Amino acid sequence: MNAVSHKTIREALLKRIQSGEWGLGDLMPGEVDLAEEYGCARTTVNRALRGLAEEGLIERKRKGGTRVRHLPMRQAKFDIPIIREQVEATGSKYRHEILVREERRPPAAISTRLKISPEDKALYLETVHMADDRPFAFEVRWVNTRAVPQIQDANLDILSANEWLVRTVPFSSGDVMFSAESATASVAAAIGVTEGAAVFVTDRTTWLDDSFITTTRVYNLPGYRLYSKL
């Protein structure tokens, strides 16, 4: 047959939406009609529409039909950066320095997040990441040693804890949070900024199935930016 691509249909429909042919909230034709109009199988139209729906441009309901969204929910995708790659991408030489590494009883907020009992110890790490020997980011990390006991023997001077974990426990899930904070004295000292400077903070927690692996907080230098096209 013709081989009408789902991409072609996607673009065609996008233009018709942008042109205002179907206004905000309006019902679009059904899959069968569109398939006939474009001379292709319904499956193909379905794939195109599914894509637009996943991007939040249209809304689909069984029996209700397909509608153009009132407020197109814009989503942004960000790559969660690995610090070494960030540094090396700028052409600088990466290095990290471990300031603190010890088994410690974590504060309540952390033991709750790692789902361990408040009496249990966990591995605590403070690391400075450097680009060409200048501080680039400061990282504070807790690792649940019950979930990853092997890390106690790992040499983290070569591979950072993050990279060691990614290699050892690759396919964990997790969450991430970004915020702005004023640098405390210790953070300021670690990355060489004045106390109170605005730093961009990334918090991440990862777990495998139901056992929590690690939670980490990275303080980025002022001027750090997270960018994405829509």
Added chain:
Amino acid sequence: MNAVSHKTIREALLKRIQSGEWGLGDLMPGEVDLAEEYGCARTTVNRALRGLAEEGLIERKRKGGTRVRHLPMRQAKFDIPIIREQVEATGSKYRHEILVREERRPPAAISTRLKISPEDKALYLETVHMADDRPFAFEVRWVNTRAVPQIQDANLDILSANEWLVRTVPFSSGDVMFSAESATASVAAAIGVTEGAAVFVTDRTTWLDDSFITTTRVYNLPGYRLYSKL
């Protein structure tokens, strides 16, 4: 037939990847083999694998086969918030106040971004967004009036500029950037924080085809967080 769902297969494959059955960088079985193994059509396996590939967990190449990624490129998806919805989601009453609204010659950085000549004026807006009459965010916006002349007659007291634009030019593309900054005196005054406090800044630029519509910068209160599950 059996009706084996692509979701089922997706989950099954995920578990096998997590279990280490196929190590990092290893070749996974081809679609035909998996289809036979799970007793379903190749199309179904394809859909499951395509999903995993889109999420960056596996890598697929024609003839090369499907491989487990070395460093699973983690991506986070964020919903770009509409301030009114953010406020109303907390149960507060939304209101906004326009501090400045005038045609102005923008600074070079802005005229470049809006792709207008430095002599041209553009609409400049300063808005405070309020939750229950307490400041929630401060917004500075430039609008390219050549691209959207109708905005000059719009009543932005009812609908904020953002919402007006979304309704008028709904399906534009754009980019977004997050950063941390210290509040300047004027920002501090607008949202009622002390000067120098760390604020979370969102910059957005949107355009339709090749004509730039607007660029906006939102200063959020300290404590603002951007959260996402991975």
Added chain:
DNA sequence: TAGTGGTCTAGACCACTCA
């Protein structure tokens, strides 16, 4: 050149939800 993923088709049945 051969093997693998990418995609389209035509048809079918199911699941949800509106009237």
Added chain:
DNA sequence: GAGTGGTCTAGACCACTAT
């Protein structure tokens, strides 16, 4: 109850690329 999207199948051909 009926209409719409959601998904699966079985088969086919194409496009890319490793060998």
